[in-house]
C-alpha cells in the first residue's frame with residue numbers, strides 16, 4: 234500500500250481552499266435564474282418588436298383604424314376587412330403576379346443553381362475562384378441590384394438590350410424590359426434569378442459534397458450509366474438540400490419588396506405589383522390600416538401554412 | 554474468369570509510397586489473400602486492379618488484356634468495399650439488382666429477380682430485401698455489399714475485408730460459403746483480410762504485404778512453415794511466434810549469424826522441472842476454453858505457447874524447455890537455413 238498524506242479527493246481540497254464569500258455569491262442564484270437572466274433581454278425585445286405588433290395587427294384588422302387619422306373614433310368592424318380583401322379582384326391579380334414571380338424564380342434558380350453546382354463540383358482548376366465570382370451577386374444589397382438593373386435595362390443606353398440584340402438581331406430600342414406590360418413580369422424574374430441562383434447553387438454544392446466518393450466508385454465498378462448514377466444516387470442525396478433551398482427562396486420571394494420596388498415600382502400599371510408592394514401602398518399611401526392589416530394577416534397565414542406543409546414533406550424526404 | 558497479372562506496379566499519394574514495385578499473378582480460379590497490417594497498401598492494391606487508382610508506373614492485365622489505362626467499367630471486376638458503400642436511397646433488392654441493370658449487360662427482369670433471390674437467400678438477407686439499404690445493421694450491410702458482387706460473374710472479385718463486421722458464427726459460415734462458391738464455380742478472387750483464420754482456410758496462396766511491398770507469396774502452409782523474414786513469421790500463428798535472442802535458449806544449436814530464434818508452440822516442449830532447477834517460470838495461464846495460453850518467463854523474456862486445458866502446471870512453477878525445429882533469423886530479419 235502506498236502512503237497518501239491527504240486522503241481527500243482533489244475536488245474536496247479545491248472546495249476547502251475556495252474563499253467562503255465567493256462560493257456564496259456564485260451559488261446565490263439558481264441555474265434557472267441565471268438562464269432567465271441571460272435570455273430575458275432577448276425575449277423582452279422579441280416581444281416588443283415582433284410579437285406585440287403582430288397581435289396588435291390582428292386587432293387592427295378587425296377595426297376601421299386609419300393611422301393618419303389619429304383622432305377619429307376606432308370602430309370594430311368584424312371580418313369586413315377580410316371579406317373585402319378576399320373579394321377584391323385587384324388583390325387576386327396581385328396574388329397572381331406574386332405567384333408568377335415566385336414560381337418562375339424558383340424554377341430558374343433551381344435549374345441554373347443545380348446545374349452550376351454540378352459544374353463547379355467537378356473540381357476543375359481554379360474552381361474556388363469561380364465559386365467566389367459566381368457568389369458575388371448574392372452579396373449585393375437588393376436596393377443596389379434593383380437600381381443597377383434599371384440602368385442595365387435602359388432602352389437607349391442599357392447594355393442588356395444591346396446584348397440581346399447582338400444574339401437575336403432585334404433592334405435594341407424596339408423593346409423595353411421594364412416599361413412593357415408583357416416583359417416587366419419577366420424582367421423581375423430575370424433579376425431575381427441573377428441575384429439568387431448563386432445561393433441555390435451553394436446549397437446544392439453542400440448537398441453534392443455530402444455524397445461520399447466511394448458510392449460513385451461502386452457505381453462505376455457496377456457499370457452504371459451516368460444518367461442512372463445521377464437519378465439513383467446524386468439526385469436523391471441532394472434532394473433534401475434542394476427542397477430546403479426552394480423553401481428559403483419561396484418564403485423570401487413571397488414577401489419580395491425592395492428589389493422590385495426599386496426596379497419597376499410595381500409598374501407598368503400594376504403588372505409587377507407584388508403582394509408586399511400592394512400592402513405598403515394600402516398601409517402607407519392610402520392609409521387603410523385596418524384593411525392592410527387584414528391583408529397582412531392573410532399573407533402571413535398563407536406563407537405559414539404552406540411552409541408547414543412543405544416542411545412536413547421535407548422531413549418525409551429526409552427520413553426516407 | 555481470367556488470370557490477373559500485376560507487373561511492377563507503384564502508387565504514391567504525395568510523399569506516401571502506398572504500393573511499391575508490386576508484382577503478383579492471380580491465376581484463373583485462384584483465391585489469393587493479401588495479408589498485412591493497417592496502412593500496408595492492401596486496399597490501394599485492390600483499387601489499382603479495379604481501376605479506381607491509376608498506377609504511377611507498372612502494368613496490369615486481366616485475362617491477357619492490358620487494362621492499365623482503362624476505366625473501372627471496362628475492366629469487368631466486382632469490388633466489395635471496406636466501407637460497404639451501398640446505394641443509400643435504394644432498397645436491398647435494388648442494391649443487389651443494380652449491377653445487373655447496367656445498360657451494357659441487359660439482363661432480363663425475371664433473371665434479375667431469380668439471381669437476386671438466390672444470392673440473398675445464400676447470404677441470409679432474403680427477409681430484408683424490401684428494406685432501405687441504410688436501415689440495416691452493419692453486418693447486414695456488409696452482406697448486401699458481398700451480394701452485390703456475387704450477382705455478377707466478373708473476371709475477378711476484389712474483396713476488401715468483406716467479413717470484418719460479422720459475428721464469429723456468421724463469419725465462419727460465410728467463410729465456408731465463399732470458399733464453396735469459389736471452388737464450385739472456379740472463380741478468381743483477390744481478397745484482403747486481417748483475420749489469419751480466413752487467410753489460412755480460404756487462400757490458395759497468401760501474399761504478405763509490408764509498407765507497400767509484397768514480402769512473400771506462397772501457400773498458407775509455406776508462409777506458416779517457411780517464412781522468409783521475421784516479419785512474415787509474425788503474420789501467421791496464434792499465439793504469435795515467440796522471438797528471442799539465442800542467449801535465452803542456450804540449449805538450441807543455432808546456425809552461424811543467428812540473431813533471433815523464432816519458436817512457435819509446436820517447436821516447444823515444456824516439462825515441469827523438479828527441485829527448482831528449470832530455466833523458465835510460469836507467469837500466467839489464460840484459459841481459452843478447450844486450450845490454455847501459457848505465459849512463461851525465460852531469462853527475462855516473455856514466451857507464450859498453447860497447451861492442453863488439463864495441464865498440471867501452476868503459476869510460479871519452474872519448467873524446462875525443449876526446442877525442436879525452431880526458425881532462425883539473421884540480424885537483417887532474413888531467414889537462415891537450419
Ligand SMILES: Nc1ncnc2c1ncn2[C@@H]1O[C@H](COP(=O)(O)OP(=O)(O)OP(=O)(O)O)[C@@H](O)[C@H]1O
Nearest residue numbers: 566569570571589590591592593594595596597598
Ligand atoms: N486517397 C489517398 N490519399 C492519400 N493517402 C492515401 C490514400 N489512400 C491511401 N493512402 C495511404 O496509403 C497507404 C496505404 O493505404 P491502404 O488503404 O492501401 O492501406 P490498407 O493496407 O488497406 O490498410 P487497412 O488495413 O487499414 O485498410 C496509407 O498510408 C494511406 O494513408
Ligand SMILES: [Mg+2]
Nearest residue numbers: 595596635713
Ligand atoms: Mg484497407
